[in-house]
Amino acid sequence: MVEDADRGLVEVDLLLAGGWLLTMNERREVYRDGAVAVRGTTIVDVGQRANLVERYRARRVIDTSRMVVTPGLVNGHRHLLCCPKGALPEGRQTLEALRTFTYPCFAALTEGQMHAYALHATAEMIRFGTTTFEEPGCNHLEAVLEALATSGIRCRVGPWTWDQRGPSGGADLPEWLVMEPDAALDRLRKGIETVRAFNHPLIRDAVTIEGVGTCSDTLTLGAAKLAEEADSLAVLHKATSEREVALELEVFGERPLQHMHSIGALNPWVLLNHMTSLAEFEVDLVAETGARISQNPSSALKFAKGTTQTGKWPELLAAGVPIALGTDAENVSNHQDICRSMQLAALLPRDARRDPNAVTAEQAVEMATISGAKALRWDDVTGSIEAGKEADITCFDTEDFDWRPLHNPVANLVYGSTGHSVHTVLVAGEVVLDAKRLTRVDEEQVREAVERIDREVLATIGIEPGPSWPVL
Ligand SMILES: [Zn+2]
Numbered sequence: 518m519v520e521d522a523d524r525g526l527v528e529v530d531l532l533l534a535g536g537w538l539l540t541m542n543e544r545r546e547v548y549r550d551g552a553v554a555v556r557g558t559t560i561v562d563v564g565q566r567a568n569l570v571e572r573y574r575a576r577r578v579i580d581t582s583r584m585v586v587t588p589g590l591v592n593g594h595r596h597l598l599c600c601p602k603g604a605l606p607e608g609r610q611t612l613e614a615l616r617t618f619t620y621p622c623f624a625a626l627t628e629g630q631m632h633a634y635a636l637h638a639t640a641e642m643i644r645f646g647t648t649t650f651e652e653p654g655c656n657h658l659e660a661v662l663e664a665l666a667t668s669g670i671r672c673r674v675g676p677w678t679w680d681q682r683g684p685s686g687g688a689d690l691p692e693w694l695v696m697e698p699d700a701a702l703d704r705l706r707k708g709i710e711t712v713r714a715f716n717h718p719l720i721r722d723a724v725t726i727e728g729v730g731t732c733s734d735t736l737t738l739g740a741a742k743l744a745e746e747a748d749s750l751a752v753l754h755k756a757t758s759e760r761e762v763a764l765e766l767e768v769f770g771e772r773p774l775q776h777m778h779s780i781g782a783l784n785p786w787v788l789l790n791h792m793t794s795l796a797e798f799e800v801d802l803v804a805e806t807g808a809r810i811s812q813n814p815s816s817a818l819k820f821a822k823g824t825t826q827t828g829k830w831p832e833l834l835a836a837g838v839p840i841a842l843g844t845d846a847e848n849v850s851n852h853q854d855i856c857r858s859m860q861l862a863a864l865l866p867r868d869a870r871r872d873p874n875a876v877t878a879e880q881a882v883e884m885a886t887i888s889g890a891k892a893l894r895w896d897d898v899t900g901s902i903e904a905g906k907e908a909d910i911t912c913f914d915t916e917d918f919d920w921r922p923l924h925n926p927v928a929n930l931v932y933g934s935t936g937h938s939v940h941t942v943l944v945a946g947e948v949v950l951d952a953k954r955l956t957r958v959d960e961e962q963v964r965e966a967v968e969r970i971d972r973e974v975l976a977t978i979g980i981e982p983g984p985s986w987p988v989l
Pocket residue numbers: 594596653754790845846
């Protein structure tokens with residue numbers, strides 16, 4: 518350590534000084550007037566502000582005395598393959614919406630458009646406090662990697678992969694990336710190689726298959742095994758609706774999660790997205806096998822998945838399953854705000870069970886931080902504010918009505934906040950959002966580029982969006 522010769526101070530790059538600090542460490546310690554010292558990418562000390570300002574001299578001090586400081590938020594399910602936000606025709610449920618709007622949009626994207634969407638989505642996530650996310654399968658992987666590196670966000674990513682030989686059949690699916698199971702597994706292996714060759718410290722690989730009835734058992738099992746062998750993460754959409762359950766019961770005589778278990782495709786390297794339709798016994802199958810989950814409450818609500826009736830969130834939490842919160846794609850959440858996901862994740866099960874303790878505010882914060890990092894197999898690096906971990910940190914501005922009065926930051930964060938109050942964001946020690954402005958990308962340019970691309974894509978798939986009311 519470099520010491521200031523005159524005063525015996527240790528030099529660091531950054532000191533966050535003051536305010537409420539939720540560490541999310543093993544003991545879940547909270548400081549009323551905390552501080553975090555950062556050198557390079559890493560947290561070197563966490564403690565009382567009064568102690569740390571005595572010990573360290575920082576190149577930059579950020580006064581967080583009027584802020585609430587938390588670990589960077591984790592988004593466990595966010596597509597970079599995008600479609601025009603707000604343009605999805607209303608009134609469609611999961612399978613129909615995917616086949617008539619989402620897949621055709623995905624198939625229409627060029628490499629340049631994919632890059633622009635990736636830059637836009639990551640910029641939006643950082644603006645709302647997310648520092649780490651899981652991308653469940655993109656196209657034009659190289660272009661996405663470039664966009665990720667530009668944005669400065671932490672991400673697990675892989676190539677969109679399916680063989681269209683699953684229980685829902687190939688009807689209505691686009692002629693896009695259709696391949697034999699072996700070729701699909703090759704694409705997944707190459708995806709890992711491509712991400713590892715890119716060799717970016719903030720980017721890890723994922724074995725991304727689509728699921729939702731579009732993948733054969735050979736591909737699903739192969740993906741789960743590949744993730745284990747390569748110490749990666751197999752990611753797929755599973756048990757996403759009652760219709761998917763009915764399809765698999767018809768074809769396999771088993772429910773979707775039950776069937777994955779039967780073929781041996783559940784293991785600790787598997788992340789299951791959605792999981793809104795579970796039977797009681799399937800909770801045990803998830804817990805026993807060590808699989809992980811991303812819960813996407815606003816997506817479940819918009820697509821009328823029945824998550825309040827067929828979800829098993831309190832049971833999954835009680836069983837110790839690592840659960841992340843996600844926002845899914847453009848038109849199923851229309852936002853990328855994990856604060857809003859926390860609120861829904863805490864409140865929906867209470868109403869469903871008529872039990873105010875069904876999911877606690879503390880459990881919602883855990884899902885958005887340390888549990889989310891575990892779900893993504895990245896808690897060795899991120900998810901809590903502790904010495905030795907990378908400095909992924911989100912600071913909320915409390916100078917507005919949503920955060921005040923401020924007696925219990927956990928309650929205000931879960932029930933009252935939105936991502937708009939995010940003030941400063943660090944990823945691996947770098948300030949990527951500074952006083953609510955992105956430091957790495959030009960926000961207006963990114964927004965304009967995406968609106969232009971949206972219009973091109975909508976013209977290609979023949980949809981003209983707008984309100985159902987007369988537009989004058
Ligand atoms: Zn999804």
